[in-house]
Amino acid sequence: MISILLAEDEHLIRGALAALLRLEEDFDVVGEAGTAAQALDMAGALRPDVALLDLQLPDLDGIALATAIHAELPECATVIVTSHGRPGYLKRALAAGVRGFLPKTVSAEVLVDVVRTVHKGGRYVDPGLASEAISAGDSPLTPREADVLELAADGTPIEEIAQRASLSPGTVRNYLSSASAKIGAANRHEAVRIARRLGWI
Amino acid sequence: MISILLAEDEHLIRGALAALLRLEEDFDVVGEAGTAAQALDMAGALRPDVALLDLQLPDLDGIALATAIHAELPECATVIVTSHGRPGYLKRALAAGVRGFLPKTVSAEVLVDVVRTVHKGGRYVDPGLASEAISAGDSPLTPREADVLELAADGTPIEEIAQRASLSPGTVRNYLSSASAKIGAANRHEAVRIARRLGWI
DNA sequence: AATATGTGATGACAAACGTCATGGCGGCGA
DNA sequence: TCGCCGCCATGACGTTTGTCATCACATATT
Structure with missing residues (x-):
């Protein structure tokens, strides 16, 4: 059984994702948070195996939240889900120790696979995003x-x-x-x- | 049984919403479209009772799509779902004959209720959005x-x-x-x- | 020690922009 | 028919920009 914490600010999407994940027999959505602060509290209390984090949250961005969760719960695998596939974010996310990075354009099956993969210690980065990140290169700005x-x-x-x-x-x-x-x-x-x-x- | 057509460009969200709706015994998600063109085709072929449309689609916006669906399938109730609660859009949507208008910040329960409501011939507009639309007033621009x-x-x-x-x-x-x-x-x-x-x- | 790089500043110049007055033209309601 | 309003344009004015040269200072690199 894989216990999952969900952090996503849009209530409807949060509920829909929870519904989707609950269809899997071996998944257990233990918590649903609408803000980073809530998510952090829940992570400490519920100690989930996997944390599914939206990149944009009202109080903190998903990457900072992932860092905070790792500090408190090193064994929890974090996955970032985002609408905006900004290449720069991917790099920062990987640097923060995030194990999965997905745009919301992937299919439900992929999400489910990724959750299982990261839970087993693996990593997953959306190939399209990865190639974008490589072609975009580093920021030339000081x-x-x-x-x-x-x-x-x-x-x-x-x-x-x-x-x-x-x-x-x-x-x-x-x-x-x-x-x-x-x-x-x-x-x-x-x-x-x-x-x-x-x-x- | 209420047959539902879903139009939403982000694959993951589309799948998640479908999963959510399928949890209801009396709901039947008959089609899932990623573009307005696809949605229009499906609407003609599947003749759904309710069409759940995202406001932003790659080819056409949800309001134009709703208009097109009404032209072909007058008995189909349309509901717009959106991330960005722009007041102006609400007005245009209502003018286009849309029966429901919801931000993605509402809970899953509300969505389910709204689908049933519009299917019975009712209307639903998110109260927050409505008050915003009123206070924002009409565009002063020519x-x-x-x-x-x-x-x-x-x-x-x-x-x-x-x-x-x-x-x-x-x-x-x-x-x-x-x-x-x-x-x-x-x-x-x-x-x-x-x-x-x-x-x- | 010499060099490169980032930070912060100034002055000068041209181009882009915001504002205002003014005019003509067409349509639409009183 | 008259006036109002939206549309399109021009010219003039001052302000805001983008760009460039040039400087000083600090911090790393070689």
């Missing part, structure tokens, strides 16, 4: 460039970015300019979009 | 302003927007300026974000 670019999201004007980052407006423009050049974008807004898609910010 | 603002998404430069919309760059700037003013945004990028959130574009 840490500071990534910071500033992140602050530039939502169309924030330079002046405000400068204040939030405690930088001079000129410096902000320099970072944004070099980041856009590295990414190959025409302007910072496009740069933000691309960097987001690749999981660089 | 059709053309909305067009141009939509083209301005992804940080496209004005010159390119002008070409795609077959307008002079000056006109584009005028529309963008007035749209931003109406929305209360400092620049077009912020305007795009707000309009997106409210379902105006």
